[in-house]
Amino acid sequence: MRVLIFGGTTEGRRLSAALSGAGIQVMLSVATEYGKSSAADDAAEIFSDRLTEEEMVELLGQEGSFDCVIDATHPYAVLVTQNIRSACRTAGLQYIRLKRPESGVIPGVTYVPDMFAAVELLSKSDGKALLTIGSKQLDPFTGVPNYAERLFVRMLPMLDSLEKATRLGFRGSNIICMQGPFDSEMNAAMLKMTGAKFLVTKNSGDPGGFEAKISAALNLGCEVIVVERPAEGEGYTLDEILNLLGAKTTSEEIQSQPAFFPLFVDISGKKVLVTGCGNVAERRVKVLQPFGADITVISPTATEYIEHAASLGEIRLLKRKYQPGDVAAISPFFVVAATDDRLSNHSAMTEASSLNIPVSVADCREECTCYFPAIAESENYIAGLVSKNGDHAGVKRMAEKIRGLINT
Numbered sequence: 001m002r003v004l005i006f007g008g009t010t011e012g013r014r015l016s017a018a019l020s021g022a023g024i025q026v027m028l029s030v031a032t033e034y035g036k037s038s039a040a041d042d043a044a045e046i047f048s049d050r051l052t053e054e055e056m057v058e059l060l061g062q063e064g065s066f067d068c069v070i071d072a073t074h075p076y077a078v079l080v081t082q083n084i085r086s087a088c089r090t091a092g093l094q095y096i097r098l099k100r101p102e103s104g105v106i107p108g109v110t111y112v113p114d115m116f117a118a119v120e121l122l123s124k125s126d127g128k129a130l131l132t133i134g135s136k137q138l139d140p141f142t143g144v145p146n147y148a149e150r151l152f153v154r155m156l157p158m159l160d161s162l163e164k165a166t167r168l169g170f171r172g173s174n175i176i177c178m179q180g181p182f183d184s185e186m187n188a189a190m191l192k193m194t195g196a197k198f199l200v201t202k203n204s205g206d207p208g209g210f211e212a213k214i215s216a217a218l219n220l221g222c223e224v225i226v227v228e229r230p231a232e233g234e235g236y237t238l239d240e241i242l243n244l245l246g247a248k249t250t251s252e253e254i255q256s257q258p259a260f261f262p263l264f265v266d267i268s269g270k271k272v273l274v275t276g277c278g279n280v281a282e283r284r285v286k287v288l289q290p291f292g293a294d295i296t297v298i299s300p301t302a303t304e305y306i307e308h309a310a311s312l313g314e315i316r317l318l319k320r321k322y323q324p325g326d327v328a329a330i331s332p333f334f335v336v337a338a339t340d341d342r343l344s345n346h347s348a349m350t351e352a353s354s355l356n357i358p359v360s361v362a363d364c365r366e367e368c369t370c371y372f373p374a375i376a377e378s379e380n381y382i383a384g385l386v387s388k389n390g391d392h393a394g395v396k397r398m399a400e401k402i403r404g405l406i407n408t
Contacts, residue, residue, distance in 0.1 A: 012072030022247035056087035099235030127197030135161035181209025187216035268292030276339030
């Protein structure tokens with residue numbers, strides 16, 4: 001089975017990882033290169049581009065390309081959802097909507113039907129406001145009197161978003177470009193920094209950090225304006241989709257994977273076997289090299305970097321497919337199974353496990369006996385970071401924060 005998932009949302013990434021781990025081929029379609037980097041997931045093919053309805057039809061119309069399409073886009077991305085539905089009807093493919101659970105009604109919060117209603121409320125009041133609605137629906141807020149001075153905008157750190165906000169007349173000093181979601185403390189700090197009397201946000205649910213925003217604002221005495229979601233129609237929860245497609249893993253199981261003990265060991269001179277030589281394998285090799293590992297890569301093809309490193313004698317490259325018995329023959333300290341062949345990775349894992357050799361499996365978290373960490377390093381410190389719930393994008397963001405912290 002091959003599934004196309006539209007949406008670089010948190011739940012879209014989690015669904016992608018879960019389906020891939022169940023042996024289902026997944027393509028994850030996100031709108032931007034930034035979305036691609038945030039959705040970095042070793043277990044899925046990622047496609048980044050904004051597609052029109054006609055381009056979606058062309059993609060879905062390729063014979064045998066996909067068995068079904070899952071719409072995991074943001075609940076406020078109404079036009080995109082309409083285009084995906086229409087393209088699926090044209091291509092004759094099953095359409096499945098992944099619905100994000102809504103938060104219940106919170107006392108002390110003002111709910112409005114749309115952005116224009118939020119603008120009307122702000123226009124009748126005085127005081128600064130923090131908008132956490134993204135950049136796509138900023139246009140109506142230029143109707144707020146003295147908006148350039150009164151309104152602060154928090155959005156994703158994307159160039160096109162920043163350009164749009166400045167083009168609309170928002171001041172650079174009033175634009176905050178950061179990747180969320182944020183906890184209550186961070187939201188409170190931003191509200192204090194901006195001197196906001198109002199918070200305007202969407203009912204984006206827990207994956208969007210909704211409740212953390214609300215609690216921070218109410219604790220500070222800010223007035224909260226929540227723009228309600230557009231009607232979505234029928235849809236399925238993450239667990240229902242996993243069950244529908246025959247994946248045994250549940251969202252609860254994704255969040256309760258074993259928490260492996262972080263043990264730092266000396267691998268200088270120790271043998272490491274890497275099967276496969278695509279982008280994932282290359283990244284693993286680049287991380288291992290500075291620690292002095294004796295690396296052997298087995299793959300019939302190799303990236304330019306791996307080829308060059310092998311020509312310099314920095315690593316050993318065997319240009320063939322992995323074969324059962326390779327792990328026993330090399331007797332490595334550690335194995336990284338990172339081919340694009342599920343059976344090959346499973347075979348390497350089985351052999352390594354039978355020999356009590358730690359193994360990291362790139363396309364199946366459940367088969368790992370150890371996790372390959374993101375590394376944050378400075379002159380005095382080194383940190384390794386993994387996710388307890390398969391959130392690869394979250395690991396990437398947190399590793400960047402740690403790098404900034406230990407390098408200050």
